Amino acid sequence: MRFFTLLMLTVSINLIAEENTRISGTNRDYNVGDWITWSTTRYVRDLDMGNEFVYYATTGGITRYNFYEKQWYFPWTISNGLSSMNIHVVGFDKNTGYLWCVTGNSISYQEPATKYWSNIFFDELGLGYSDRITSLGFGDDKKIYLVSSRSDWYRSENMFIDFTRINKPAREDFIRWRGGKRRRLSKLPHLYMEPGFFFDEQNRVIDDVDLRHYDITCWLQDEWQNLYLGTWGLGTGHANLVTYNLELTRHGLWSPAVDAIGAQSETLWIGGVQNERESAGVTKWTPFDRQPEYFEPYLITGFHNENITAIAADENLIWFGTLDGLTRHNLSKDIWRTYTIADNLVDNRIQDVVLDDTTVWVATVNGVSRIDKATVGTDSTRIQLVDYPALRNISVRDLDQHHNLLWMATEFGIYVYDKAEQSGGFYSGVEGPSGRECFAVSCFEDEVWFGSVEGVSAFNVKSKTWLDPPAKHYEMSHHINRILAAEKAVWVATDDGVYKFDRERERWVRFGIEDGLPTTKVFSLHLSGDYIWLGTLGGITRFYWNSPYRID
Numbered sequence: 001m002r003f004f005t006l007l008m009l010t011v012s013i014n015l016i017a018e019e020n021t022r023i024s025g026t027n028r029d030y031n032v033g034d035w036i037t038w039s040t041t042r043y044v045r046d047l048d049m050g051n052e053f054v055y056y057a058t059t060g061g062i063t064r065y066n067f068y069e070k071q072w073y074f075p076w077t078i079s080n081g082l083s084s085m086n087i088h089v090v091g092f093d094k095n096t097g098y099l100w101c102v103t104g105n106s107i108s109y110q111e112p113a114t115k116y117w118s119n120i121f122f123d124e125l126g127l128g129y130s131d132r133i134t135s136l137g138f139g140d141d142k143k144i145y146l147v148s149s150r151s152d153w154y155r156s157e158n159m160f161i162d163f164t165r166i167n168k169p170a171r172e173d174f175i176r177w178r179g180g181k182r183r184r185l186s187k188l189p190h191l192y193m194e195p196g197f198f199f200d201e202q203n204r205v206i207d208d209v210d211l212r213h214y215d216i217t218c219w220l221q222d223e224w225q226n227l228y229l230g231t232w233g234l235g236t237g238h239a240n241l242v243t244y245n246l247e248l249t250r251h252g253l254w255s256p257a258v259d260a261i262g263a264q265s266e267t268l269w270i271g272g273v274q275n276e277r278e279s280a281g282v283t284k285w286t287p288f289d290r291q292p293e294y295f296e297p298y299l300i301t302g303f304h305n306e307n308i309t310a311i312a313a314d315e316n317l318i319w320f321g322t323l324d325g326l327t328r329h330n331l332s333k334d335i336w337r338t339y340t341i342a343d344n345l346v347d348n349r350i351q352d353v354v355l356d357d358t359t360v361w362v363a364t365v366n367g368v369s370r371i372d373k374a375t376v377g378t379d380s381t382r383i384q385l386v387d388y389p390a391l392r393n394i395s396v397r398d399l400d401q402h403h404n405l406l407w408m409a410t411e412f413g414i415y416v417y418d419k420a421e422q423s424g425g426f427y428s429g430v431e432g433p434s435g436r437e438c439f440a441v442s443c444f445e446d447e448v449w450f451g452s453v454e455g456v457s458a459f460n461v462k463s464k465t466w467l468d469p470p471a472k473h474y475e476m477s478h479h480i481n482r483i484l485a486a487e488k489a490v491w492v493a494t495d496d497g498v499y500k501f502d503r504e505r506e507r508w509v510r511f512g513i514e515d516g517l518p519t520t521k522v523f524s525l526h527l528s529g530d531y532i533w534l535g536t537l538g539g540i541t542r543f544y545w546n547s548p549y550r551i552d
Contacts, residue, residue: 023082025081027515034550035543039077039518040255042252047228048092052067059086072249079518081117082103084104100178118161136178144158153166189239226239257274258271260272263313263528269313270535272535274307319360321352322348326340326353346368352396354406356401369384402448409438415427432466433453444485446462450483456490482524489503493523500552530546
């Protein structure tokens, strides 16, 4: 788990950490779709139309809307081989079926049959440090043209890619341009929108009832009287030019950093602590089934803080741990309520939340509180301190349960609490992280796994023994954020990617940006059968970890 010192960082919302990892193209050790990342894609710079998709260049990758099926397909991102999530220009070459894009550091193209991406970095083209490609063109002469911010021209065959610098042609009307040199419709028609939004075609903005303005950045019209557009902050829209109704087509996360994932059947609740000044929010999403729903705390009565550190889901209640209290959302009544120290929480800075049949357990930077579920929603919700004063002023980073025992990862080591006896104490022994700072804990059957400053260790509750190497792993020099122990593997989210302990082969494997992560900083984990969901600094990634045709 991240430790939460809030800094107002002047980081642009369209950037995520790529950590200087240079990706040449698609990692062919994986099949297309083994790694998929969804990030914040509501900031759109450019769009183009292919044979079945509208492609949008966003700050979170290339999103794809199938205009025949009227549904979103998964986006193209770093997970699929792009050099960056931050897309400036996108273009579809109808002569070859190649999809092209310009990122902040490269020109990239995708071969249509294999769906493999290849990246050509700006310095490989000979561009200077501050020079960038601003326009991408498809010529009738079966050539690809590039123009840089310094008006340098480059040309290549459209299938055998090898760019060379050329002089500006005497004429360029044979080139279909994307990016800076693209021709736009002279004006937008007036369109009607759903309640709460107002379309201003003169100023090319969309306003909402909260007095926010979203610039319309790009648009195109097809031959069937459909208008597709992109905005800066509101995502994309599709308008029928017969009825002149504009429908927003939502896609991706509201905010990119994912510290917490809560699962409720097939629905995911996603939130985090963001690094940018832009208003953050929670995303509710059923993958591949419907468009996401967004919740912005500052617009919701009873939702006090947008910095989400933990999410736990019941059948009808969703609990959000934040940096300023514990928020409860009643789904059936659509009621939001935040509990703070004024309600007897030990501290407002929440670090984890876990549920059992009768109790909500809340870990904070100053101990643990428990909430009696039977009293939730009444005028006298019962909130008590856990093992106070033994846990007073002790930062509890993570919680998990094993039968009647509640295991805690704390700044002073492992604390185990007997829920029936309502008492507990710190583990002290020769083996294990005795008295050492712990960050994460996860229980599976008779095992309890810990992430500490010493690395990963595991304790068998039944035999009262510590597991030997390789299960015990000392070499994790980067910060451990979460652990998830399961039947076939143990997963460790760190600031240096995600580690998997393969139980059958008894070995550790690391996955990083070169495999499919959008960033090395992984904060949260959720296992769903053959797939694991990874919450990162740059979005949420689904990894097909249990593929039958691949041995990691």
